[in-house]
Every structure is written in C-alpha cells, then in structure tokens.
Amino acid sequence: MNPNWWQNPARTPDAAAGERARARQQQLTKPRGSLGRLEQLAIDLAALQGRERPGVEAPWIAIFAGDHGVAAEGVSPYPQAVTGQMLRNFAAGGAAIAVLARQLGAELELIDLGCAVPLDPPIAGLRQLHLGPGTANFVEAPAMTEAQLHGALEAGRDSVTRALAAGAQLYIGGEMGIANTTAASALACALLDCPLAALVGPGTGLDAAGVARKATVIERAVALHGGHAGEPLELLRRLGGFEIAALAGAYLACAQQGLAALVDGFICSVAALLAVRLNPSCRDWLLFAHRGAEPGHRHVLEALAAEPLLELGLRLGEGSGAALAVPLLQLACRLHGEMATFAEAAVADAGR
Ligand SMILES: O=C(O)c1ccc[n+]([C@@H]2O[C@H](COP(=O)([O-])O)[C@@H](O)[C@H]2O)c1
Ligand SMILES: Cc1cc2nc[nH]c2cc1C
Numbered sequence: 529m530n531p532n533w534w535q536n537p538a539r540t541p542d543a544a545a546g547e548r549a550r551a552r553q554q555q556l557t558k559p560r561g562s563l564g565r566l567e568q569l570a571i572d573l574a575a576l577q578g579r580e581r582p583g584v585e586a587p588w589i590a591i592f593a594g595d596h597g598v599a600a601e602g603v604s605p606y607p608q609a610v611t612g613q614m615l616r617n618f619a620a621g622g623a624a625i626a627v628l629a630r631q632l633g634a635e636l637e638l639i640d641l642g643c644a645v646p647l648d649p650p651i652a653g654l655r656q657l658h659l660g661p662g663t664a665n666f667v668e669a670p671a672m673t674e675a676q677l678h679g680a681l682e683a684g685r686d687s688v689t690r691a692l693a694a695g696a697q698l699y700i701g702g703e704m705g706i707a708n709t710t711a712a713s714a715l716a717c718a719l720l721d722c723p724l725a726a727l728v729g730p731g732t733g734l735d736a737a738g739v740a741r742k743a744t745v746i747e748r749a750v751a752l753h754g755g756h757a758g759e760p761l762e763l764l765r766r767l768g769g770f771e772i773a774a775l776a777g778a779y780l781a782c783a784q785q786g787l788a789a790l791v792d793g794f795i796c797s798v799a800a801l802l803a804v805r806l807n808p809s810c811r812d813w814l815l816f817a818h819r820g821a822e823p824g825h826r827h828v829l830e831a832l833a834a835e836p837l838l839e840l841g842l843r844l845g846e847g848s849g850a851a852l853a854v855p856l857l858q859l860a861c862r863l864h865g866e867m868a869t870f871a872e873a874a875v876a877d878a879g880r
Contacts, residue, residue, distance in 0.1 A: 534681060534776075538783035538809035546575030549582075555869040559878075563863060565837070566856075569815075570864035573857070576788040576813060577697065581865040584857045587790075588696035589629050589847050590637040590687040590778065591618055592703050594680075594770030595644035595662030597671065598749070599707035603742045605733050608662070608706050612643040614846070615704065619651045624844055625702055628851035635694060637687060641680055641770035657683055659770050663711075667748045670766040671711070677765040677773055684777025692785055698857065699789045701778045701796055702847020703771040706732075709822060712798040714746045714767040716824050718754050719801060720831050727824035731843075760805035768802075775799035776806065783810030790815045790857070791834075792850040793842060794822040801828055817853035818842055 530536065549571045554560060561567065573582035593615050599608050617623040618638050621630070629636040640647065642659040659679050663671035672680070684701070691699050705711075709731035716727045728743045753766040764773055776799045782789040783803075791800045791814055804811050816834040819826055821843040829836060837856055842849045870877040 531678070533685070534780045534806055536784055538807065538813060539786040541575040541812050542578035543575060545578050545580055546571055548580040549574030549864065552580060553864065555871070556864075556867040557870055557873050557875050558867070566860040566863060569857065569860040572815070573788060573861060576786075581861070583861045583865065584698040584854065586696050587632055587634040587698040587700055587854050588637070588691035588694065589625065589634050589700045589702060589851060590639060590691070591625060591846055592639050592641060592683070592701065592771035592774040593643065594641040594659070594705045596705055596707035596711055596769050597663045597665035598667060598710050598745065600665050601667060601745045603710040603745055604707045604731060605738065606706050608644040611704055611706050612640075612645050612647045615640055615643070615647065615654060616651050618704070618846070619653055623846060624848045625846040625851060628848060632851060632854050634700075634851070634854070635696070637690070639683060639687060639774065641683060641774060663769055666711070666714070666767055667745060667752065670753070671768055672765045672770070672773070674765065676770065677761070680770045680773035681777035684774035684779075685781035687774075688778050688781035688785055688787060692787055696787065698854070699778065699782050699787050700792065700847050700850040701775045701789065701799070702792055702845065702850070703775060703795050704846055705769055705771050708769050708771065708795050710742055710746060711767060711769045711772060712795045713824055714749045715763060715772070715798050715802065716828055717746060717750050718757055718763050718767060719760065719805060720827060722827050724750070726827055729823040731822065760802055764802050772799045772802070776802040779803040779814060780807055780810050783807070783813035787813070788815060789813055790817050790850040790853060792817055792847050793820045793845050794825040794828065795845060796850075797825060797828045797832070797834075801832055804832060818849040820849060
C-alpha cells in the first residue's frame with residue numbers, strides 16, 4: 529500500500545449516466561426545472577453511482593470519536609469524559625444519531641480513535657484503535673505524531689472499504705470529540721483567507737467570554753503552527769484531531785473507491801476542506817447536507833463552493849445533519865426513478 533495513498537486520483541464520475549439521467553428529467557411529467565435542486569441532485573447521484581436511476585436506500589453512517597488535548601485550555605463547557613460517555617449512548621441507541629440511524633435503517637458504525645478517559649466497562653460492538661489518550665494540546669506541541677495521523681487517515685479509509693463491502697450507496701461520516709470545534713476553527717483559520725473572529729463560535733454553548741477565550745487559544749495555536757499554511761497534511765497533524773483526520777481519510781477513500789459521501793456539520797466540513805486541499809480530485813464525490821449554526825461553517829462551505837441542502841440551525845454533530853438530509857436524497861431518487869414520462873402518462877408536453 530502506497531503510504532501516500534490519499535494522493536491517488538479519485539474515480540471519474542460516469543458522465544454518460546449523468547447525461548441519461550438529465551435526459552430522463554426532461555421527460556418526466558412536470559414543467560422542466562420545477563423540482564428545483566432535487567433534479568440536479570438525482571442527476572449528480574446518477575453520475576456518481578453510474579446508473580440512470582440512482583438510489584440511496586442503504587446509507588452507511590460511521591461515527592469517529594477522539595479527544596483533544598486543547599480541552600485543557602477551557603475551550604468547551606463540557607468535560608472530556610463526555611466523548612466516551614456519548615460513545616456509550618450511541619451504542620445503547622439513545623443518542624440523536626442512533627434514533628436517526630434506526631429510522632433510516634442505516635448501519636451505524638462506531639469507531640473510537642482515542643479517548644482521554646478509559647471506557648470502563650467496555651462498549652460492545654465498538655471498534656477501538658487506541659491511537660492515544662486524545663491528541664496533545666496544540667498550543668504547546670503538534671496535536672499528533674506522524675504515526676497517529678496516518679493511523680487516523682487509514683481508519684477513515686478502512687471504514688469506507690467496509691461500507692462498500694456491505695453494499696452501501698451513500699457514506700455519512702460523523703464525529704464526536706469534546707473541544708473539536710476549537711481544532712476545526714484553528715484548521716479553518718490556517719487554511720482560509722478569513723479573519724479568525726469569523727471562524728470561532730460557541731461550539732456546544734460557550735458564552736461570549738468563553739468564545740473570546742477560545743479565540744485567544746486558537747490565535748496562539750495558529751501563531752505556533754501557521755507557518756505550515758501551504759502544507760495541508762502538516763496542518764492536519766499539528767492542529768487537527770484523530771476524528772478530523774479519519775473523516776478526511778474517509779472522504780478521500782470515498783472518492784477513490786467511488787462512493788458518494790454526504791458531509792455533515794462544521795467539523796466534517798473542515799475535514800472535507802482538508803481532503804480537497806490534499807487531493808482536489810475528491811471534490812466531485814462530496815455532497816453537503818446542511819449549513820449549521822456554528823459561524824465558521826458558512827465560510828468553510830463557501831471555500832468549497834458547496835451549496836448545502838438544509839439550513840436548520842443545527843450544531844449537534846455526530847452525523848445528525850447528514851442523516852436528516854437522507855430522506856430528501858431518497859425522495860429525489862424516487863421521484864426521478866418512478867415518475868411517469870409525458871409519453872407514458874399521455875400528458876401533453878409544452879410546444880417546443
Ligand atoms: O457539527 C457541528 O456543526 C457542530 C457544532 C458545534 C458542536 N458540535 C459537536 O460538539 C462537540 C464539540 O463542541 P465543543 O464546544 O466541545 O468544541 C463535538 O462533539 C461536535 O460533534 C458539532
Ligand atoms: C451531550 C453532547 C452530545 C454531543 N454529540 C455530539 N457532540 C456532543 C457534545 C455533547 C456535550
């Protein structure tokens with residue numbers, strides 16, 4: 529395996545299948561264009577799935593969890609123990625993403641890359657990688673070692689391989705990690721030509737004083753590591769987190785292995801931005817579910833030229849926004865695949 533596997537080119541979407549889908553859309557019993565963005569969504573999925581009538585009946589949801597050393601700077605209102613506690617809640621079925629996965633009939637895969645607090649008793653069904661007890665505090669040192677970075681990228685890739693082996697038609701990555709909005713904002717600040725103030729927000733619920741403290745922490749981190757601005761992999765190692773690297777690896781692998789990925793919230797979008805900076809050919813395989821409440825999210829989406837499907841004021845993470853958008857994708861596919869054509873229904877078409 530090439531150690532720099534993430535550089536391998538993405539698959540080329542099937543333009544001919546996309547064209548057949550576009551032609552079909554023109555024949556369905558509706559004024560042309562009247563289903564708005566749902567029409568292009570079905571056409572895009574047709575090109576990504578290589579068939580005129582795509583479907584997303586089998587979504588795969590992988591949640592990547594990891595802790596962050598920068599939590600020691602008081603950047604989150606919640607204690608680090610919540611990362612592992614929420615993993616237990618995902619597994620027990622009580623978390624939002626567990627409810628959504630049940631409703632969708634989706635596979636929910638849980639991957640612990642490294643929590644600060646040992647998970648005792650063990651959680652049945654959890655995949656554990658033990659990359660470390662969380663990342664290092666990046667105001668003092670790089671967040672990850674080279675080995676941890678590559679281990680996390682590979683964890684994302686391996687999850688995509690499992691999804692494809694199980695016949696998944698859509699990949700959703702989610703994340704759980706107390707303090708990971710600090711890491712995501714720091715990465716966005718180092719990657720984008722955008723003032724820090726626009727990229728920092730309350731995360732799980734900091735007040736104004738907390739956001740100001742968080743901004744100071746990120747300023748220190750960017751001053752220490754920002755010299756690597758043109759090196760996305762090194763920035764990811766220095767300012768990222770295990771789950772952010774795993775998501776970037778998963779998006780890259782989706783593009784290489786030919787599986788459409790539906791990107792969730794702020795943290796996932798930063799991981800997608802990293803994936804695109806690491807290998808621009810992966811951009812075609814990324815669909816964006818929503819624009820969330822964390823203020824930096826819109827700037828990251830703009831940098832990706834992404835027009836997300838929903839805007840619901842979400843700021844939960846754990847893949848929830850992407851899961852919420854799945855029914856819209858499913859309905860776009862059903863309409864595209866099952867509506868009658870003008871000829872089939874004997875409906876008069878517009879004179880052209
Ligand atoms: O996805 C988002 O847009 C999002 C926005 C704010 C917070 N979160 C979630 O909240 C956690 C990080 O928040 P914080 O305040 O601890 O940095 C992490 O587990 C994320 O899943 C997620
Ligand atoms: C309770 C809780 C649930 C979460 N899910 C994703 N991030 C989260 C952060 C907290 C604090």
